[in-house]
Amino acid sequence: MKKKDLTKEKKILDATVEIIIADGAAAISTTKVANKVGISQSNIYLYFKDKRALLDGVYLREISRLGQTAGMKLVLDPNEDILTRCFMYLKSMYDFSLQNPHSLYVLEQIKLLSKDAADYLAQLVGPKNPMAELFTAGINSGVLRQIDRSLSMTVLFSVIEKHTENLQNGLYTEADVSFETVSRMIWAALTVVPYPENLLNK
Amino acid sequence: MKKKDLTKEKKILDATVEIIIADGAAAISTTKVANKVGISQSNIYLYFKDKRALLDGVYLREISRLGQTAGMKLVLDPNEDILTRCFMYLKSMYDFSLQNPHSLYVLEQIKLLSKDAADYLAQLVGPKNPMAELFTAGINSGVLRQIDRSLSMTVLFSVIEKHTENLQNGLYTEADVSFETVSRMIWAALTVVPYPENLLNK
Numbered sequence: 001m002k003k004k005d006l007t008k009e010k011k012i013l014d015a016t017v018e019i020i021i022a023d024g025a026a027a028i029s030t031t032k033v034a035n036k037v038g039i040s041q042s043n044i045y046l047y048f049k050d051k052r053a054l055l056d057g058v059y060l061r062e063i064s065r066l067g068q069t070a071g072m073k074l075v076l077d078p079n080e081d082i083l084t085r086c087f088m089y090l091k092s093m094y095d096f097s098l099q100n101p102h103s104l105y106v107l108e109q110i111k112l113l114s115k116d117a118a119d120y121l122a123q124l125v126g127p128k129n130p131m132a133e134l135f136t137a138g139i140n141s142g143v144l145r146q147i148d149r150s151l152s153m154t155v156l157f158s159v160i161e162k163h164t165e166n167l168q169n170g171l172y173t174e175a176d177v178s179f180e181t182v183s184r185m186i187w188a189a190l191t192v193v194p195y196p197e198n199l200l201n202k
Numbered sequence: 203m204k205k206k207d208l209t210k211e212k213k214i215l216d217a218t219v220e221i222i223i224a225d226g227a228a229a230i231s232t233t234k235v236a237n238k239v240g241i242s243q244s245n246i247y248l249y250f251k252d253k254r255a256l257l258d259g260v261y262l263r264e265i266s267r268l269g270q271t272a273g274m275k276l277v278l279d280p281n282e283d284i285l286t287r288c289f290m291y292l293k294s295m296y297d298f299s300l301q302n303p304h305s306l307y308v309l310e311q312i313k314l315l316s317k318d319a320a321d322y323l324a325q326l327v328g329p330k331n332p333m334a335e336l337f338t339a340g341i342n343s344g345v346l347r348q349i350d351r352s353l354s355m356t357v358l359f360s361v362i363e364k365h366t367e368n369l370q371n372g373l374y375t376e377a378d379v380s381f382e383t384v385s386r387m388i389w390a391a392l393t394v395v396p397y398p399e400n401l402l403n404k
Contacts, residue, residue, distance in 0.1 A: 007334055024314065026228040112226070112314075147387055148379055150368060155391060159353055166352060178352055185269035185349055189357065190390035 009047050016058050021102050022136045025055060027111035036048060059110045063105050069096050076130050085134060086191065087199045090183055095162045104161040138191075145192050154171050155189045211249050213239050218260050222302050227311035251256060264305050271298050278332050284343045288393065289335060289401045292385055293360060299366045306363040314356045340393075347394050357391045 015036040020027055030051055034041040048054040066072070069090035075085050097104050135152070138144035145152065163182050166172060180200060187195050217238040219229055224248035232253055236243040250256040268274070277287050299306050311312060337354070340346035347354065365384050368374060388395050 024228045026226045061259075061298060107335060109314075112311075136254070147383055147391075148368065148374060151364055151379075151384065151387065154364040155357055155359050155387070158356050159391075162356040166350065170357055171352070178289075180350055182353065185347060185353065185357070185391050188347075189387050 004046060006014060008037075008039070008043075012039075012044060012047055012054070013058055013061055016054055017102070020058070020109050021105050025106075025113045027165050028055065045070050055113065059107060062100075062107050065100065066093070066103070069121060070161065071095065075134065078137075082137055082195060083143050083193065084199060086138050087141055087183075087187070087196050089131075089134065089188075090156065090186055091179070094160055094179055094183065096158045098167070101164050104157055104164065108157065109181055143191055144194050154192050156186055159186055187193050204246060210239075210241070212244075214241075214246060214249055214256070215260055215263055218256055219304070219308055222260070222308050222311050227308075230257065232256065257312050257315065261309060264302075264309050265301070268295070268298050268305070273297065277336065280339075285345050285395065285398060286401060287386075288340050288345055289389075289398050291333075291336065291389055292358065292392075293381070294310045296362055296381055296385065299362045300369070303366050303370050306366065307361055310359065310363060345393055345395050347392060358388055361388055364390055388401050 012033060015033050016028060019032055019036065030041050030044050030048075033054065037044075044054075048057055069092050071088045074080055075089045075092060077085070084118050101145060132149065135144060137145050137151045158181065163177065166177070167174065184195050206356065214235060217235050219231060221238065230253060232243050232246050232250075234355055235248050235256065239246075246256075250259055266318070271294050273290045276282055277291045277294060334351065337346060337351045342346050362386065368379070369376065386397050
């Protein structure tokens, strides 16, 4: 039996991401990915049993990178103030997206391809994911708007993704449309409390 | 020269929409559409010169249907109160999406496929489209948030699209998540004025 090679697994995931960025997730096939990496298709199956497993692999890697950003430790700390946790979640997502301009687009593409699954992420990471708990705590403490979480997540993801895309396309610069401007809009949609001015430069 | 047939043009557009709903816009080819309609590929070219023209045709038809909804007359009336026009735009989009559950998804799919174009709609309908004028008037009068229009449109489209999808998937009903709940969230993101309670039952 062939041995698994972590460098090769990384190359396969990287190649998949590149194809998604260029042609969308619908364009992914194990043949195309194998060609791009320069290995045989049967070699790919050693790492990912099919196209679905490959897309799940990309999705989980992006989510895990997001979870490892500096601000996320504070976001996931149940002893921190809930308002601070919510704001830092917004800020961490924003910073992550600007540093990884294709990440949210790639996640979105994979989710679009899995639209039959009502909650794709829940299926992958289980219903007890830390974000679900943050949202419940935020609503119970009167910070977050009482609305289905998928709608709040849609605002957060889609605005930050669009803003990142606009910056990439040179439609405007961060001097024109700053974190403060974007986060005030998202904060107004997601919460029912005033914008935390004191946290802006934290 | 063959004669154009409006019924056939409609059938071609309908078939394209059906393929987009099932497999996404990336899956569209004139061959597939011809097969679905039951005509030859050369016959399609009589109506649409290529795949791009076909997608533009679908996009413009959906946009035009949206423009013909009852509330849109008021939205586009420059003599109406600007706050009322903004609210009715939100309400018209909401009603349209619930009555045409796949429309926003189809528009989104076509836009995703055209992501190189910074402002796809502007290219198709020209920069002086009535929505651009509504937004400028809304910002100048202090009703709408002063932020790049693409970000406001992203909130409007993505939240209504997600809500429509959630209703379709039976994730919740309109009794659980009402127009009022959804529109309060969108209103908070798009404007800097209180929610117009008096317009809710208009």
